[in-house]
Amino acid sequence: MTETNALLKAPYVSVVVPVRNEAGNIAPLVEEIARALSPVTTFEIVYVNDGSTDGTSDELQRLKLVHPWLRQIVHQESCGQSAAVRSGVRAAQGQVIITLDGDGQNDPSFMPAFLKALDGAGAACGLVQGQRVGRKDTGFKKFQSRVANKVRNAVLKDGTRDTGCGFKCFPRDVYLAMPYFDALHRFMPALIRREGLMIAYVDVIDRPRFTGVSNYGFFDRLWVGMVDLIGVRWLIQRRRRVPMTREIV
Numbered sequence: 001m002t003e004t005n006a007l008l009k010a011p012y013v014s015v016v017v018p019v020r021n022e023a024g025n026i027a028p029l030v031e032e033i034a035r036a037l038s039p040v041t042t043f044e045i046v047y048v049n050d051g052s053t054d055g056t057s058d059e060l061q062r063l064k065l066v067h068p069w070l071r072q073i074v075h076q077e078s079c080g081q082s083a084a085v086r087s088g089v090r091a092a093q094g095q096v097i098i099t100l101d102g103d104g105q106n107d108p109s110f111m112p113a114f115l116k117a118l119d120g121a122g123a124a125c126g127l128v129q130g131q132r133v134g135r136k137d138t139g140f141k142k143f144q145s146r147v148a149n150k151v152r153n154a155v156l157k158d159g160t161r162d163t164g165c166g167f168k169c170f171p172r173d174v175y176l177a178m179p180y181f182d183a184l185h186r187f188m189p190a191l192i193r194r195e196g197l198m199i200a201y202v203d204v205i206d207r208p209r210f211t212g213v214s215n216y217g218f219f220d221r222l223w224v225g226m227v228d229l230i231g232v233r234w235l236i237q238r239r240r241r242v243p244m245t246r247e248i249v
Contacts, residue, residue, distance in 0.1 A: 011044040011069070013037060013115065014094030014172070018048045018084030019102035023055040024211040029104055030063055030070060036108040040115065044069045047102070048088040051078030081166075082184045089175050097175060099185070101166040104210035106130070110202060114169035117200040126174045126197030127188055129160055130167030132206040158190040160199065167204050179235060183228045194235065 015033055019026070030045060037043040049056050049072055060072040073091050075084065089097055098114060100106035110130070117128045163186050170188070178184065178191050189199050 011042045011094040013041050013043040013096050013098060014088075014092030015043060015045045015111075016048065016085060016088030016092060016097055016099045017045065017102045018050055018081050018088065018099075018166075019052065019056060020050040020078055020084075021052045021054045021056060022102045022212065023052070023059045025102060025104050025209065026056065026059045027063060028210055029102065029108070030067065032108040033111070034067070036111045040112050044071060044093060046071045046073060046088045046092055048073045048075065048084040050075045050080070050084040080182055082182050082186075085185050086180060089172060092172060095172060096169065097172050098169045099166055100168075103212065105207050106165075106167040107205055107207055110167070110204045111169075113202050114167075117202055118169050118171075121198060121200045124198050125200055126170060126192040126195060128169040128200045128202055129163070129189055130165040130204045131160075131162040131201055132165050132167075133203050134206050158187075158193055160189040160201075163187065163189050165204070167202075181228065187228065191235070 015037070017029070026047070033043075033045055045067075047060055047070070049060065057072065057074065060070070064070050064072065071091070073087050075087065085099055088099075096115070096118065098111055100108065114128045114130070118125055121128075166185065168185070168188065170192075174192070174195075174197065175188075178188075178195075184191075192199055
């Protein structure tokens with residue numbers, strides 16, 4: 001599907017990419033996303049510039065002149081990854097959202113597999129969650145993630161081994177119906193199950209980041225995440241079952 005054809009109707013898929021100071025990673029990732037989705041669907045790419053202080057904004061403006069399906073949403077100051085994802089989803093025009101990290105570690109070539117999994121699971125599916133294999137992070141960071149995932153799964157029983165993977169696919173309306181709080185993206189599987197929806201999984205090969213260093217660190221979210229864990233458990237326990245009704249005539 002050419003760029004011209006992709007603009008003939010509203011996009012079916014909106015790819016939301018939260019970034020902070022990732023100027024050097026934008027161009028190669030945009031090209032990879034376009035290459036993955038052009039043959040299969042109409043799409044747009046919504047970059048959320050989360051208070052970047054490097055050349056991220058200028059690079060996105062430059063690329064927009066070449067790619068009319070590329071958009072930039074700007075946070076005047078950094079609000080965090082969850083807030084950036086929410087801004088992107090709210091601005092998105094597509095029915096289906098794909099999120100991925102802006103550093104190049106998530107390989108866009110897996111996007112058709114996410115869409116196939118969501119379509120194959122039907123209306124009962126609220127989320128396709130990526131699960132990283134062959135992670136390229138440091139040993140310490142991988143250890144931290146394993147501990148965090150085990151604690152979260154023990155408390156919430158969400159059946160997901162890698163909720164920290166930013167590679168996800170979901171219907172836009174399902175996301176917007178969920179209660180919003182900071183770090184929501186890390187608890188989506190538990191909240192999706194809370195709504196009685198199922199989760200599909202796609203294993204994705206992790207890659208080294210293209211350039212630069214991580215801007216959303218583990219210690220930025222660790223202690224707040226423990227508080228969020230308690231809050232999500234409370235939300236799950238407080239959910240009332242929706243009664244089945246029928247009209248008597």
